[in-house]
Amino acid sequence: MDTIWRLLPRLYYSMRKYLFARVRECGMEKGQPRILDYVYVNDGCIQREIRDEFSLDASSISNLLAILEKDGTLRRKRNPLSSREVNVYITDKGREIQKRLEVVYDELEQITFQGFSPEEKEQCIHYLFRLTKNMMSYRKDESQ
Numbered sequence: 001m002d003t004i005w006r007l008l009p010r011l012y013y014s015m016r017k018y019l020f021a022r023v024r025e026c027g028m029e030k031g032q033p034r035i036l037d038y039v040y041v042n043d044g045c046i047q048r049e050i051r052d053e054f055s056l057d058a059s060s061i062s063n064l065l066a067i068l069e070k071d072g073t074l075r076r077k078r079n080p081l082s083s084r085e086v087n088v089y090i091t092d093k094g095r096e097i098q099k100r101l102e103v104v105y106d107e108l109e110q111i112t113f114q115g116f117s118p119e120e121k122e123q124c125i126h127y128l129f130r131l132t133k134n135m136m137s138y139r140k141d142e143s144q
Helices: 003-026 033-039 047-054 059-073 092-112 119-144
Strands: 073-077 086-090
Touching: 003 033, 003 086, 003 092, 033 047, 033 059, 033 086, 047 059, 047 086, 047 119, 059 073, 086 092
Parallel strands: none
Antiparallel strands: 073 086
16 A cells, blocks of 8 residues: 555655756756745845754855855855854846746646546645645654
C-alpha cells in the first residue's frame, strides 16, 4: 500500500530531476533557484528571513548568497538601521533569470497536474500546504 512517506519522496525526486536539468539551462545550480525566487518575491528581505524560510544554517545561506552575488543575480547590503542585519536584493540579471525559471516552473506544474481539474489542483495544493504547515510546526516544537 502506498503511504505519504513513500509517495512524497517519489514525487519530490521526480520533480527535482526534471528541475535540475532545466535549471542548469538557466545557468543556476542546486539550491539557487529557490533562493532567487524567495528574494524576487521578498526583495530587500533580511538574510536571516531566508535562513528561516528554508531551515538552513547561517553558513549555508551565506555561501549560497555569496555565489549568487558573485554571479550578479543578487546583491547584499548592510542594513543602515541595524548593522547586524544584511538586506538582500535581486538585480536586473536576477530578474531575467527568474523570468526564465518561471517558464520552467509553469511547465513542471503542467506536467505534475496533467489530468487534474482546476478544482482538484487547488485542493491538492491546499492539502500540501496543510501537510507542510503541520510538519513545520512539529519541527519547531522539536527544536525548542
